[in-house]
Amino acid sequence: MLLQNDQKQLLKRFKEVRYLSEQLTEPLEIEDFVVQGMADASPPKWHLAHTTWFFERFILKDHLAGYEELNPQFDYLFNSYYETIGPFHPRNQRGLLTRPTAKEVFSYRNYVNAHIEKLFNDLPESKAELVLDLLEIGLQHEQQHQELLLTDIKYNFAQNPLLPVYSEASEPSGINSREFAMIPIDGGLAEIGHSGRDFCFDNESPRHKVYLEPFSLASHPVTNGEYVKFIEGGGYEKPEYWLSDGWTHIKKEGWNAPMYWFKAEDGWNTFTLSGQKKIGLDEPVCHVSFYEADAYARWAGKRLPTEAEWEHALESTVCEGNFVESRNFHPRPANSRNGKFYQAYGDVWEWTASAYTPYPGSKPLEGALGEYNAKFMCNQMVLRGGSCATSSSHIRSSYRNFFQPEKRWQFSGFRLAEDAE
Amino acid sequence: MLLQNDQKQLLKRFKEVRYLSEQLTEPLEIEDFVVQGMADASPPKWHLAHTTWFFERFILKDHLAGYEELNPQFDYLFNSYYETIGPFHPRNQRGLLTRPTAKEVFSYRNYVNAHIEKLFNDLPESKAELVLDLLEIGLQHEQQHQELLLTDIKYNFAQNPLLPVYSEASEPSGINSREFAMIPIDGGLAEIGHSGRDFCFDNESPRHKVYLEPFSLASHPVTNGEYVKFIEGGGYEKPEYWLSDGWTHIKKEGWNAPMYWFKAEDGWNTFTLSGQKKIGLDEPVCHVSFYEADAYARWAGKRLPTEAEWEHALESTVCEGNFVESRNFHPRPANSRNGKFYQAYGDVWEWTASAYTPYPGSKPLEGALGEYNAKFMCNQMVLRGGSCATSSSHIRSSYRNFFQPEKRWQFSGFRLAEDAE
Amino acid sequence: MLLQNDQKQLLKRFKEVRYLSEQLTEPLEIEDFVVQGMADASPPKWHLAHTTWFFERFILKDHLAGYEELNPQFDYLFNSYYETIGPFHPRNQRGLLTRPTAKEVFSYRNYVNAHIEKLFNDLPESKAELVLDLLEIGLQHEQQHQELLLTDIKYNFAQNPLLPVYSEASEPSGINSREFAMIPIDGGLAEIGHSGRDFCFDNESPRHKVYLEPFSLASHPVTNGEYVKFIEGGGYEKPEYWLSDGWTHIKKEGWNAPMYWFKAEDGWNTFTLSGQKKIGLDEPVCHVSFYEADAYARWAGKRLPTEAEWEHALESTVCEGNFVESRNFHPRPANSRNGKFYQAYGDVWEWTASAYTPYPGSKPLEGALGEYNAKFMCNQMVLRGGSCATSSSHIRSSYRNFFQPEKRWQFSGFRLAEDAE
Amino acid sequence: MLLQNDQKQLLKRFKEVRYLSEQLTEPLEIEDFVVQGMADASPPKWHLAHTTWFFERFILKDHLAGYEELNPQFDYLFNSYYETIGPFHPRNQRGLLTRPTAKEVFSYRNYVNAHIEKLFNDLPESKAELVLDLLEIGLQHEQQHQELLLTDIKYNFAQNPLLPVYSEASEPSGINSREFAMIPIDGGLAEIGHSGRDFCFDNESPRHKVYLEPFSLASHPVTNGEYVKFIEGGGYEKPEYWLSDGWTHIKKEGWNAPMYWFKAEDGWNTFTLSGQKKIGLDEPVCHVSFYEADAYARWAGKRLPTEAEWEHALESTVCEGNFVESRNFHPRPANSRNGKFYQAYGDVWEWTASAYTPYPGSKPLEGALGEYNAKFMCNQMVLRGGSCATSSSHIRSSYRNFFQPEKRWQFSGFRLAEDAE
């Protein structure tokens, strides 16, 4: 009985999550569905199809008796990186595929949605727990791609000198009511990692002990206004602030400001999903790489927190904030406190000082889904807390996002820490 | 009066040529308009807009009083390579532009067409000759892009494992009735280059004397059946047949057959604008690079003709053949003789042994249009005779096409020659 | 008085360490001093000059009154990567410098050595502690470059089809007397990092607490014989064992065995500093990347130890082994036990599961020497324990070596670990 | 008897030519023999060995009974590009070979020289003609490499901030006594290509008819002084002067002057084999690419001559000039007239407007030597007239040198032409 209730809830959530992906593409022209502005940024059409393939491949093919794929070639076209499943279309050529058309991809979604509903209705009790777990993973997976959908559309639009607008900006949120503080946290043995029965990814468990020295954590993420001071103080010209790889990278790429920033007559402007605008000085700085976050921290005489520090300090903070539901698609100035801290969740992902490595005793999922997270545990840094493009139901204190240190097309910012004296 | 008659004719032709571009995109889905499969292959949308910009930029802006551009940014987006006009969008990023949409590009075409008609109607006699000359260039230019439209669509479609079909194949044309011969041509002083009052590009003139040794020229282009013997004889594995650059290139790229060929269970297949099919043994070989044409000739104990030999031998041959009007979009076996030679025009462009260099005494056009041809006279080889994607009204015996020796996405084949004994 | 005694000791050590660098180049022809086989591998001449420059730049220029550089351009040529000192010759162009000649570099060494001795003799007591500390860093630095000298010579020689021999092989060491075991280690709060007054690099301190789960650590590094089973079991062909970056890398590079291995008629051979030889099955596997170490561990159902586990388990093991002093220049089979473990030090550097990041509360050195270690704390993995090319006086349990995960020209192997049940 | 006389002459020449190669390396340090500053520039050691291998491989192995190679691996190491002989060491890795040492290469030279003398002494009359022809090719080949030896040493030295000096400069040659003129040449049927019984390469024959329009040819090559006006007039900033490939190339490379030029306090300086010096305004401009020569010509309202024009106009001019024998290793101002023209031979190679293609009826040599010239007849431009690094006995009016249009490390300049009015 309990299970049946869970099933209903999950079916409801399935429809909502699946619908949101489509809703997020409503502002697009057909042409916008095709393009891949860089290898990291998949075409919107591809995201819509790949998330669908995920349900087909990991659930329907294994658990819905007699299921037939809509098109067997989709297994090649829409497998992202699961080597153990079979060969897949090269990532950097996703944008060369004009077919299936956007319309055909929507049909594919409907086809798979209908079969998932069928599976819900006919689910034998013996399979229920396994299938519901897989469905939950499928939904979490689709939520991740919803965030990528937005960051990839933003990237693609920014390549076009016509600077298309995805969504009209909402009213500005008034000024920042923040009172900045470095908030002291005690050291000692602590625990981090997911606990409890709710969903988490395999990379968040097990909950485990860590020893922390006492430290302080900033009440707010660093703002545009603060970051401008770093720029104007020559931050991008002084190698002493930079990791060696970072210095090499910014010089090769010619970076001198966050991604999407450019100098206009009235000062620093940025490109947003609502078009070009002046940067908001009270907004958290966004679209910076780990290298830039780390350099800023050194310039400021501080450092980035480790992911253990971040989680330990912020896990009791209420998980509220500027998420995708608010339809801002851009970080906002801090205006409501969650305990001692502002903006712990939402607005911008926060780079940490931690490389993405396995937790002690961690076990990847069995089978192909084991490739979901564990095989990326190298050359990437952990980010925490979600962004303005994250679903509120997707984020939690133990959530580990990860990107290479030079990547900055995500809504990525950072918060400072320092050792206790 | 004569001029007015010319004007009417030209207006008629203007409408026909402009209409053909749009007709050639009728089989496309909206998504197909966007993609650029490689830097050489522009998106269909871009071709439609760029040819339109050409009329706007070189005619309307200078010669239609009070003309206002539909969108001033198009001067940046749709300038191809005219440095003296101003900066332009990088060629390899044309496929990242989702806007203007295909629909907006069609509106742009209508807008410019309407103004060209207006200009026709109000054309002061003092300007007539100049403007009609420019219009002719604009139409010839659009015809060139119609050919590129087809070769670029073919390239883009071939990148997609779903192998989309552009146009259903017409019936096969029956077998080749050819009788192969090497046809002797006398040597001595000859003349090549355009003569007469009809349109030609600046690279085709002046008509000038060349001294030719006696030689023979093949009655037909080399066929797929003949080319298969070269492949099966190890042609791609024996460096002695290859120019040094060619050998390096085929090894780097892993080439072992013409572009679009692949081995299927029933032997060599190829991808065409009508989808995958078995190669036709009597069809002229197509989609080969200059390097492959040259290597084949050496393997066969012959050579490629120079462009002077080609023109001298074939200028009196009637300009008929398998052009874009026949809607085959693919070369066909030889079936109708033009004098002693088959397929001199249409089917496949024929690589010559001649590097693309200026004719003695040649003068590029004045102004930005001087960049049209002359600035490419380096590192390219001349091709002659037009292809199945060329308009019959576009080709002539003096026409000089040119590509880098490694390029093969055009409908490019070749015909053999040899020295007289 | 104590200090004077220290001084004498240090001067003695200075002469010994400086002499060893030159001794290690004795087998070389002049031509061998020049070449840079890849960007990572500096020319022997460069190592000899750069280590000399280090003393000149960080000690003589600041602390020997009236010191004049032998050649002011050496500050540009032999600065490796100290951005805060000034511009430097591009790393990948070190091998294009034929001048200064090897002979001139030896003169440079003598010039600087003589001035260092002069400084020793005239050292005012007020400066003694600082200068002796800098000298110690200079010697440790030179010892690091002695190891690179050997690995770079090996790499350069291996590029030459004539396969030059650096040093005749010593007799084989007989068979391995090992009894393999996974040795259990208790968990709980532990301490790692350097303690005491001896020299350590800034990246080894402060000593700090870590919480460890109970685990086991292998008594021996993985051997060639064991690694061959991984290869023959298809290890390089099965993506499920590999990190995503590792899989991409081995496929791009075409790796299917450790560096320097190749299949000969009598089975796997390898290139060593004593020339080509059959691999020794009982020797520790060597010249593997982190990716390969990590993949092997997954194939074996185990994992790599973290650096904290490694240090905690092995810090009480006696620091003896096959070091550069033994003049083997190649790892040897295990033959003498140090407590429960074999080969903890020497033979091969051992990849750990730990990314190279700062210790809690760590402080880089002041000034340009702060660039020595800290700026590389990104995208690199920690290795522990020293190798057959390391000086015995250079290694200690807290020593942190670090390389990018794809690098394998160092003498790098690994030891397995696993979670306690 | 005649033959015997020829034989003696040839043996004398053999010794002289072989000796010159070694003499040209006398100023080098051992270290200088190893380095390859770019893929185009082979190490001096390699030139000395490759030219020796040429005699061994094409003469001794086929024609000296019982000849044994000094080292069979040299066939792999010192084959440059003869695919039909077998695999060879990659061109861009020639600089990674420290062995054989320079000393060993000199031994190799002695070994082969001794065997060639032996062959001379024992030459059966039946073989004499063939072998003497091959020896002649071997000597011509070595002379070509003597020029490359100088240009490659110059390139290598220029990569070193210490700017080594190869040879002290001779006294400046006083001012230029030239009277500049465009000298008219009649058009009509002409003949070019080698005639007579003296040696020529296979690419220079057969002598054949060409039809030339009347034209004028400059009395002198363009000078540094003239070229500076082009630079100062913004020549490198105006795309209208440039071929499209040239414009792309200079922008990618950041070129704004000839190779080796740089702005010093006292104006334009250049690096020469005698070190850095102020440019000589009356010297022919040197180290320019075809693109730069062509752009200059367009800026000057003229053009480059075709190779037929060059040869027709200059074949009767006496072949005297500033060659390698004068030991200037740098072009000099014009000071002695040869008929109407100055500096037709020596000083600088002159870029022509002609792509390097086969002459009508030309036949490459049989066998592997057929790869010597013919396989490069693509993507290269012809240069005429020899340079200050050419042997006077090596050059002639029909001599065709060829390089890719972007290359400029040779002593390459140019002379203007124009159509008759």
Ligand SMILES: [Fe+3]
């Ligand atoms: Fe996914």
Ligand SMILES: [Fe+3]
């Ligand atoms: Fe165009």
Ligand SMILES: [Fe+3]
């Ligand atoms: Fe160093």
Ligand SMILES: [Fe+3]
């Ligand atoms: Fe050669």
